[in-house]
Amino acid sequence: MAFESLTEKLQNVFKNLRSKGKLTEADVKTALKEVKMALLEADVSFKVVKQFIKSVQDQAIGQDVMNGLNPGQMVIKIVNDELVRLMGSETTEIALRPGNEVTILMMAGLQGAGKTTTTAKIAGKLKAKGRKPLLAACDVYRPAAIKQLQMNGEKQGVDVFTMGDKNRPVDIAKAALVHAKSNGYNVLILDTAGRLHIDEEMMQELQDIKAAVPVDQTLLVVDAMTGQDAVNVSEMFNEKVGIDGVILTKLDGDTRGGAALSIRAVSGKPILYVGMGEKLSDLEQFYPDRMASRILGMGDVMSLIEKAQANIDEEKAKAMEQKMKKAQFDFNDYLDSMEQMRNMGGFSSVLNMLPGVGSKMKDIESMVDEKDIARKEAIVLSMTPKERSNPDLLNPSRKQRIAKGAGVDIAEVNRFIKQFEQSRKMMKQVAGMAGKGRGGKRGGFKLPF
Amino acid sequence: MAEEKVGFFKRLVSGLSKTRDSIVAGIDSIFSGYSSIDDDFYDEIEEILVMGDIGISTTTKIIEDLKERVAREKIKDPAECKQLLIDSIKEQMDVGDTAYEFEHRKSVVLVIGVNGVGKTTSVGKLAGLLKDQGKKVVLAAADTFRAAAGEQLTEWAHRAGVDIIGGQNGADPASVVYDAVAAAKARNADVLICDTAGRLHNKKNLMEELHKIYRILSKEYPEAHLETLVVLDGTTGQNALVQARQFAEVADVTGIILTKLDGTAKGGIAVAIQSELDIPVKYIGIGEKIDDLQKFNSEQFVNALFDVKTSREEEE
Numbered sequence: 001m002a003f004e005s006l007t008e009k010l011q012n013v014f015k016n017l018r019s020k021g022k023l024t025e026a027d028v029k030t031a032l033k034e035v036k037m038a039l040l041e042a043d044v045s046f047k048v049v050k051q052f053i054k055s056v057q058d059q060a061i062g063q064d065v066m067n068g069l070n071p072g073q074m075v076i077k078i079v080n081d082e083l084v085r086l087m088g089s090e091t092t093e094i095a096l097r098p099g100n101e102v103t104i105l106m107m108a109g110l111q112g113a114g115k116t117t118t119t120a121k122i123a124g125k126l127k128a129k130g131r132k133p134l135l136a137a138c139d140v141y142r143p144a145a146i147k148q149l150q151m152n153g154e155k156q157g158v159d160v161f162t163m164g165d166k167n168r169p170v171d172i173a174k175a176a177l178v179h180a181k182s183n184g185y186n187v188l189i190l191d192t193a194g195r196l197h198i199d200e201e202m203m204q205e206l207q208d209i210k211a212a213v214p215v216d217q218t219l220l221v222v223d224a225m226t227g228q229d230a231v232n233v234s235e236m237f238n239e240k241v242g243i244d245g246v247i248l249t250k251l252d253g254d255t256r257g258g259a260a261l262s263i264r265a266v267s268g269k270p271i272l273y274v275g276m277g278e279k280l281s282d283l284e285q286f287y288p289d290r291m292a293s294r295i296l297g298m299g300d301v302m303s304l305i306e307k308a309q310a311n312i313d314e315e316k317a318k319a320m321e322q323k324m325k326k327a328q329f330d331f332n333d334y335l336d337s338m339e340q341m342r343n344m345g346g347f348s349s350v351l352n353m354l355p356g357v358g359s360k361m362k363d364i365e366s367m368v369d370e371k372d373i374a375r376k377e378a379i380v381l382s383m384t385p386k387e388r389s390n391p392d393l394l395n396p397s398r399k400q401r402i403a404k405g406a407g408v409d410i411a412e413v414n415r416f417i418k419q420f421e422q423s424r425k426m427m428k429q430v431a432g433m434a435g436k437g438r439g440g441k442r443g444g445f446k447l448p449f
Numbered sequence: 450m451a452e453e454k455v456g457f458f459k460r461l462v463s464g465l466s467k468t469r470d471s472i473v474a475g476i477d478s479i480f481s482g483y484s485s486i487d488d489d490f491y492d493e494i495e496e497i498l499v500m501g502d503i504g505i506s507t508t509t510k511i512i513e514d515l516k517e518r519v520a521r522e523k524i525k526d527p528a529e530c531k532q533l534l535i536d537s538i539k540e541q542m543d544v545g546d547t548a549y550e551f552e553h554r555k556s557v558v559l560v561i562g563v564n565g566v567g568k569t570t571s572v573g574k575l576a577g578l579l580k581d582q583g584k585k586v587v588l589a590a591a592d593t594f595r596a597a598a599g600e601q602l603t604e605w606a607h608r609a610g611v612d613i614i615g616g617q618n619g620a621d622p623a624s625v626v627y628d629a630v631a632a633a634k635a636r637n638a639d640v641l642i643c644d645t646a647g648r649l650h651n652k653k654n655l656m657e658e659l660h661k662i663y664r665i666l667s668k669e670y671p672e673a674h675l676e677t678l679v680v681l682d683g684t685t686g687q688n689a690l691v692q693a694r695q696f697a698e699v700a701d702v703t704g705i706i707l708t709k710l711d712g713t714a715k716g717g718i719a720v721a722i723q724s725e726l727d728i729p730v731k732y733i734g735i736g737e738k739i740d741d742l743q744k745f746n747s748e749q750f751v752n753a754l755f756d757v758k759t760s761r762e763e764e765e
Contacts, residue, residue: 040505043686046496111709111737112565112682141737143604144597151596151618196712223565227502227686229714250564253649255688278564278594 021064023071028060031075035296042256042295045231048265056082076296083292087261091285092270094122094217094245096131096187102180104188104213108206108237109221111194114249114275116145118221119191120152121275121283122247126187133158134185136176138209139193140165149191156280159185169193170208177213190215197236206241217244219272222259224251230259234267243267248286249275260291329424331380331388338377378406379416391420483527486519490527494534501717501754504687507724511538535751538720542747544729548704549744551676552579557633557641557666560706561659561696562680564647567708567734569598571680572644573605574734574742575706584639586611589629591622591662592646602644608739612636622646623661630670641673650695660699677702678731683709683716693722707745708734715754 032053039049056079065074097103105122107115116139123133135153137160139145146162153160161176173190180188190209195202209215220234220243237243246263251274260271271286323329380388382405387393394402394417403410483490491512498508515534524530551558558575562568569592576586588606592598593616606613614632616625626643633641645662648655667675677700681689696702707716707730719730730745 037505040499041687043502043688046500110684110712112567114565142601144600147600148595148597155596196709198713223682223684225563225682225685225688227684227689227714227718228500229502229684229712232713233684250649252651253563253688254651254691255686258686 023060023063023065023074025061027071028057028075031072032057032060032079035075035079038297039258039261039295042258042297043225043227043230043262044258044295045228045262045265048231048262051265052082052086052261076298080292080296080298083261083295084289087264087288087291088270091287092245092272094219094272096126097216100184100186102177102186102188103217104177104190104215106190106192106206106209106215106218107221108192108218108241108243109194110196110223110233111142113194113221113223115139115194115221116148116191117152117278117280118247118249118273118275118283119149119189120156120158121280122273123153123158123187123189124156124280125283127156127158131187132185133187133189134176134180134183135160136172136188136190137162138169138172138176138190140167140169140172141193145191145193152280169205170212173209173213197233197240203236203240210241218242219245219247220263220267220269221247221249222263224248224257224259224274225253225255226259228262230262231266234263234269238267238269243269245270245272247271247273247275247283252276252282256295256297257291258295261295330391331383331420332385334420335377335380335388338373375406375408375412376416379403379408379413382406391417486525486527486530490530491516497755498717501715502686503717504690504721507721510724535755538754539747539751542720542723542730542745542750544731544745544747548729548731551640551674552582552584554674555639555672556674556676557630557643557670559643559645559663559666559675559677559700560680561645561677561700562647563649563682563692564595566647566680566682566685567706568592568647568680569601569605569644570737571678571706571708571732571734571742572602572642573609574739575732576605576609576611576642577739578742579640579642580609580611585637587629587633587636587638587641588613589626589641589643590615591625591629591643593618593620593622593625594646598644598646605739612638622658623665626662626665627669630666633670633673641670650692656695656699659696663700675701676704678704678706679728680706680708681716681719681722683707683733684712684714685718687718687721689718690721690725693726693728697726697728702728704729704731706730706732706734706742710753711735711741716750717754719750720754 035056036049036053039052040046044052056075059082060075060078063074063078065071066077069077094105095103107119109115119135123135126133135149135158137146137149139149146165150160150162161172161179163172163175169192176188176190179185190213192206192209193202195206197203206218210218218241220237222230222233226233234243234246246267246269248257248260248271251257263269264271271288271291273283274286276282276284323333379402382402383394387398387402399410399413399417403413406413483493494515495508495512498511499505503511511534514537515530518524518533519530524533560568560572560575572588576588579586586609588602588611590599590602590613592602596618599615599618603613603615612632614625614629616622616628622645629641629643632638643662643666645659646655648659650656663677679693679696679702681692685692693702693705705719705722705728707719710716710733716730716733722728723730730750732742733745733750735741735743
């Protein structure tokens with residue numbers, strides 16, 4: 001979206017203000033006006049925004065401005081802290097019954113929120129933790145919903161209990177529980193049909209299921225892109241059926257996800273997981289602090305840092321840094337670093353998580369040509385192991401062979417090798433500087449931007 | 450036709466009245482509660498528009514326009530101001546006469562959108578609608594990615610009584626579309642409707658795949674009018690604008706199907722999309738049954754947005 005990030009906006013508003021001491025009412029009001037706009041743009045419910053702004057305003061006026069911050073940043077800090085607090089200060093897990101007792105989870109939500117996909121994702125997660133889940137196909141309305149669950153279950157290696165679409169969901173749930181108990185399953189996940197929160201009959205169906213089998217947790221699945229209606233949906237589901245936790249889906253899009261705050265505010269229930277993609281492994285923990293900065297439009301810096309840490313092998317990174325310093329970086333290392341980048345979801349996905357990049361994504365994306373990267377990789381892969389570890393070996397006849405192997409022009413091979421030599425030199429300088437600058441703080445591999 | 454409209458309107462209104470406490474108190478009460486046009490009055494309008502998902506920036510624009518006109522035309526009466534506001538949004542959202550031309554000529558309809566907005570369901574309903582008009586309809590099941598999407602569309606084809614060209618799960622969607630064009634030509638179909646896999650608009654490779662499908666349709670079937678409809682979930686907030694913008698970059702988007710308006714969401718983001726991208730809403734989805742797809746009517750849409758009581762309802 002063509003909006004400046006909130007941080008940029010506030011920087012502009014407070015450009016000339018370097019006031020020390022306490023936050024004045026004027027400071028707070030000016031800053032909160034921008035915060036209000038940011039929250040509304042992020043789809044936080046109008047009423048929730050109003051309450052939120054009021055409570056922050058009362059808190060903020062008269063507070064000391066911390067050293068090194070300007071009033072705008074100070075207000076942002078207070079806003080951010082309050083958002084994090086509201087969204088639950090820590091991550092929560094689905095509570096499971098001990099041992100072989102069957103834990104029953106019931107999925108609920110509007111049409112198209114992603115219940116069936118999420119059901120399979122949760123099952124996969126629990127299976128990986130050593131549980132034995134069973135999925136029950138209780139959506140007897142949507143065409144091919146059962147088939148979809150079966151196919152997803154198969155992919156996850158999780159069994160699916162079905163009775164076709166001619167039975168009542170309540171009866172399917174009951175039979176599924178019997179089946180689970182007698183066959184040694186210890187988690188039963190009920191996939192239910194999508195329904196409108198104002199559809200009395202369909203809401204009654206969920207109540208009936210709850211009355212028929214001892215559901216431990218009812219999980220509301222909500223599309224992260226939901227607008228103002230998120231309040232109505234979560235309020236009604238909570239009131240009519242009772243929910244224990246929320247799963248926010250499609251967060252791999254570029255929505256700011258203000259629905260998360262609205263839902264928390266009206267239901268008081270924790271957000272357990274977020275859906276981050278179409279692959280069945282793409283279900284992640286919910287982190288309130290990251291969600292707060294995403295809603296405020298401050299980029300998902302924390303996520304980026306963590307992703308980088310999880311995917312980059314510390315040992316390798318240290319070795320690479322050494323190599324960079326000594327300009328020993330060779331083509332094997334090049335392949336490694338490309339691989340690590342891919343593990344983080346590719347260049348565009350990494351860029352996407354950086355603050356302020358969101359709107360400029362288009363320009364940057366055109367600069368990062370993934371095809372070009374693939375071609376370069378083909379060149380490296382066409383080298384012999386010896387050539388890769390010793391780039392100096394590359395004479396014209398070897399280059400000719402490599403060009404043929406990679407299916408590119410020899411000029412391209414020459415260009416790439418030249419580029420590589422240059423960046424090797426540059427890395428030496430950069431690595432040297434970085435080494436001096438940072439006082440020995442975890443010798444991590446620096447990303448190339 | 451008139452009866453059908455009442456039926457639809459009733460459903461929208463009954464949907465709204467079912468809510469425990471209507472989100473929007475109703476602009477009538479707001480307007481009547483004011484004896485003059487002041488800041489509080491405008492704040493209330495802002496609240497209604499934002500809560501209808503129109504978005505704060507479009508809302509601000511609308512209110513600025515309104516203020517200007519109120520000053521220029523020296524309007525003093527809140528009720529008159531209300532009518533001005535309603536009329537201007539209605540006018541803006543008006544679809545125009547040529548919007549449904551494709552229904553009456555040889556055409557191909559490409560249906561696109563993000564995951565879970567109701568593409569397959571809308572394709573099924575549209576097939577039913579056109580079949581009822583006596584058209585020969587062929588469906589292309591080009592969602593070869595999502596588990597059981599093909600089966601879902603097959604069921605809709607069966608309900609609508611139309612032909613379907615399918616692809617194996619995991620097949621190249623472009624090749625499915627290619628085959629479907631050949632089939633549509635061979636069978637002399639009036640309308641070919643292509644269902645596609647849901648894709649988030651920020652996934653570059655998936656958008657490129659869509660662009661390829663679009664290119665195939667325009668190249669291989671030039672004699673057919675190409676209608677590209679983006680399906681937007683009516684409950685979606687500001688992101689729908691981004692979606693529409695991104696999809697319009699890979700295909701020449703000619704209209705919107707706004708779904709799930711049978712809930713409590715108002716789909717106000719369509720106003721922002723219309724004003725910023727000039728893409729009209731052509732159909733709305735209001736349920737799960739095959740006849741729950743209606744042509745867009747700006748008057749009904751705006752009335753629902755403001756929850757305005759009309760004489761039609763008062764008659765009941």
